[in-house]
Amino acid sequence: MRQLVLKVDVDTYRGTLIGVPRLVDLFRRHGADATFLFSLGPDHTGRAIKRVFRPGFLSKVSRTSVLAHYGLKTLLYGTLLPGPDIGRRCADVLRGVRDAGFETGIHCWDHIAWQDGVRGAEMAWTERQVLLAGERYAEIFKTAATVHGAAGWQMNAHALRLTQQQGFSHSSDCRGSRPFIPVWNAEVVNCPQLPTTLPTLDELIGVDGVDEGTVHESLLALTRQAPVTGHVFTLHAELEGIKLAPVLEKLLLGWRQQGYTLVSLRALRARLNPNTLPRHEVLWGTVPGRSGELLVQGPEFLVAVAD
Template sequence: MKIALKVDVDTLRGTLEGVPALLDLYQRYGVKATFLFSLGPDHTGRALRRIFRPGFFSKVQRTSVLSHYGLKTLLYGTLLPGPHIGRRGRDIMRQVEKAGHEVGVHCYDHIHWQDFVANRDAEWTQKEMQAAIDSFQEVFGHQPSVHGAAGWQLNKHTLQLEQQLGFRYASDCRGQSPFIPHMEGETFQCPQIPTTLPTLDELLGCNGITEANVHEAVFAASRKPAPEGHVYTLHAELEGMKLLPVMEKLLQLWQKAEDDIGTLAEYVADLNTAILPCHELVMSEIEGRSGVLAVQGSKIDVGRNKATQA
């Protein structure tokens, strides 16, 4: 089975502490991953605005947010000013690329994007995406080729801008297989490579799953048939820190099964993107996560502009 590793880096602490730990782990196991960076200010503390979102409190209790992110990070953007991740973490980001991993854009301001993009216009969306690209170019000296939306949150303007701004592919949503996205009556040409496996924060504390056995749940999900393989999204703040042993156990299981572990770029290289099916991209709920997020929907017959069953 092909397993693409997508590392979302949301915070300054995740960049400075979680990323180096993952680099060391991946070097020891001889694997590469795709690291998607938050490149602007760390305003993690502003996530408390989600306090009235259904399921928010239950997730906080299940996943022990304070122990993973730390008090200082949870104050950024409220009682403490938000440090600029791209400037403070650029040396570590460059080490990631130097080590042979793929690097790309997660966002500029993670909380700002995740909480507001769904209801914003094209101008707002372009400003945010361009700020992230500009910061990326300052760090790496070249254009990014992959975008992965923070919190799996987007609007149709995101999809339009991905093809206009030169991204080769994107991983903005949850789903089952690669596809060409169709949203609000429009089809967009930048392929979507969805996350197919559940994340740790969606599994922990549910159905008897603990830190001791969560790797087994993820591995079991990765045994489900998937002709193109699976995409696993992990977080530098979780698998790169307190839950690093979980990541190591997963690598051991996948390597024992002789799975092909690698980057999104390697995953895409085996696809014929010219013949990918077209699917609706919808905002929907998934188990274990509060609120709605971008999800792969029904297959579209573009010729007849009519939805069909996937």
């Protein structure tokens, strides 16, 4: 059976309030399952202005119309405007996703703080961010989260260990090609990683003549052949849940025509035996169309056996 996972990263207050309910309606109309990963603390999107000095960031902004997709108010949160507390103000929206039958999990506490700060952060800072998100999730849903998907595919050694220590059934914190058990500097972390395998729409739009009218064709061309373990596609409530919803609808129809069942991360995880998953190193790398480095699936980790 061909499976394609729909993983929804929810980064902002606007995306939660507007994009998430629209995605729930769209998925239900198309009989698609999905996993929603929530930012649970303050929306400080405006603080992303610091990324202007990152190589490739300005070109990405110009390609993907950040102002049009995120709105002016969102781009001022955390600077000229106070950042709204997403988890507190949108708790009913989050519970509505669960009540509609979709898997829910943790994206982060503060999206900008995590994405821009976790790589070099110490244990205390990392643990506080993870615990804040976990406590808010439990407050909203009255149960612990079972899945984690890192903001911006950014992690550190402490964060990876915490996916195991916090008892997550599975995580999706990196880019890669197939499910695996992560290894960081020869340390095995026993929490299966289900990496994003496909490029995101904002990585494709504006490159090689691809625009919003043709981007679905580029992505469908990449999914004609299905890997044994399926694909994981990451979308964003701020994009596919609002202005890019027509593109997403074309993708859903196209994937159905290609024979895919559209599922959640937990459905993919249910098919896996962690004891037989390959172990792969996790490394820092780059992805075409995205600025900066992010966590990627490295080579298979093979332990040499002495004669």
